[in-house]
Amino acid sequence: MIIASLLDTDLYKFTMMQVVLHHFPGAQVEYRFKCRNEGVDLVPLIPDIEHQIEALCSLRFTEAELDYLRQFRFLKSDFIDFLGLFQMNRKYIAISPSAAGNGEIDIVIKGPWLHTILFEIPVLAIVNELYFRRIAPSPDYAEGRHRLDDKIATIVDDPEMRGIRIADYGTRRRFSARWQEEVLQVCSDRLGEVLTGTSNVMLAMRYGLRPLGTMAHEYLQACQALGPRLRDSQIFGFETWAKEYRGDLGIALSDVYGLDAFLRDFDMYFCKLFDGARHDSGDPFEWGERLIRHYAANRVDPSTKTLVFSDSLTFDLMKALYLRFRDRVIVRFGIGTNLTNDLGYTPLQIVIKMVACNGQPVAKISDNPGKNMVTDLDYLQYLRKVFDIPAELAPAPVSPVGQIAGGE
The missing domain is CATH 3.20.140.10 (nicotinate phosphoribosyltransferase)
Known part of the structure; x- marks a missing residue:
């Protein structure tokens, strides 16, 4: 089973x-x-x-x-x-x-x-x-462990990465349940406070980690049919979310209609209401720069907001993004396939x-x-x-x- x-x-x-x-x-x-x-x-x-x-x-x-x-x-x-x-x-x-x-x-x-x-x-x-x-x-777990060790070393052995924060988002495309659990155990032991938690609720419960997550694309997609009119569906989705959670779970997903459409709807009210936004498509560097400019244009201090990167991340990409944005916003990462399905086989x-x-x-x-x-x-x-x-x-x-x- x-x-x-x-x-x-x-x-x-x-x-x-x-x-x-x-x-x-x-x-x-x-x-x-x-x-x-x-x-x-x-x-x-x-x-x-x-x-x-x-x-x-x-x-x-x-x-x-x-x-x-x-x-x-x-x-x-x-x-x-x-x-x-x-x-x-x-x-x-x-x-x-x-x-x-x-x-x-x-x-x-x-x-x-x-x-x-x-x-x-x-x-x-x-x-x-x-x-x-x-x-x-007969999986090559030795290769998987070697790759995982190398990735972790790039973080723990680099003093510039001291403040980086990473979460496991790898349940849906994991190599296996057994491997995800081993990866999470190793990361918890070796990364310490760098590992902020996991999206997997069972593993969070089992290992005393923080479960992480807010909304996915399906929520905003469904609002296309459930809202008062299509043009306002994204706004309707964000307002309904805020009504339900009253300040909790305040990371908005930004890519159901593309970043331009997101920024048009994510006005000063939402900039102040939500804790931040999640990136899941497009150039992450451009996305981060545009979000920072958008917050500033709406009289919100970007350094008080969180940008969550979760699109096709590797450890090298996380490090580059962290160095680009760490002094200007709160940066968080949710890494999936490259963490939980990297044993040498094509995912x-x-x-x-x-x-x-x-x-x-x-x-x-x-x-x-x-x-x-x-x-x-x-x-x-x-x-x-x-x-x-x-x-x-x-x-x-x-x-x-x-x-x-x-x-x-």
Whole structure:
């Protein structure tokens, strides 16, 4: 059983789920899976994926897990009580070979948002682990440990990195559950206060670490269908978030419509209200410089705000970003694949993204066109017009049957 606990997921799944319970309990959504690696045959994994999902759907939160969640002031008692009744339902997820016949698989998650939101992270972790069990039945853990030691040394042996702060964001694309846990143990022992925590709630509970996370793309995407009008959907998402959390969890995601659109909506009110922003696409150096200028233009001291970098990070890139911004803003890093899936094998670039809410297409158009995902041409054109998105950031649409572009 790959997933042994419903806490084996990212914190932002729970923080978004609480918003869904309190504000959008009737929302209906659809998610789809995409593997961006070419030539990877995942079809032979389908029986094992099915078996693991059956096991996932048998899990319930334990009393110890619920008690752990109750200690966080931003999680309300009625939400924890709901989790005490919660169980994933197998009828909401379907897996099949792609009609393209090229080794791709279709994973479709469709149903009430409140009852489907927790599928994404464990299903991605299941696909990853089963794939690497097949291609590397005897993993080279020695190589993985050597690489991890080298990365840690670049931080602990460099006096210029004394103030850097790093978190583990690697659950969805980890090599395996066992390897993520070992990596986190080693990082906790050797990095000390440099390691600020992990997005994985189960491991945070197990090792006394801080669980980290706020919102993901699906939240702002869903607001395209749930808000009063499309143009105000990003504003609606931020205002609803602030209403729910009253100052907690104050890191805003900046790349659902591209940075230009984010900055237009992230006015002085939001600059002062939110603690900072998270980068997840586009040039991180340019993004940081523009955020600093934006805060200053809105009469906010940038040094009081946090910039979280989480896009395709390596240790070398984190070090360069830290040296660029450390004296001007609070800098934080969330590193995923390069931390939890670096044993010498090519990682899978897999995602599960929301593509519809309440029967309406929803989309993400980021500053990295390779991460975009759109299934409806008319909606794409409308979205571009409403948010004044340059054509080079908007991809050609793809078939709604499993063929989406996506990234994280």
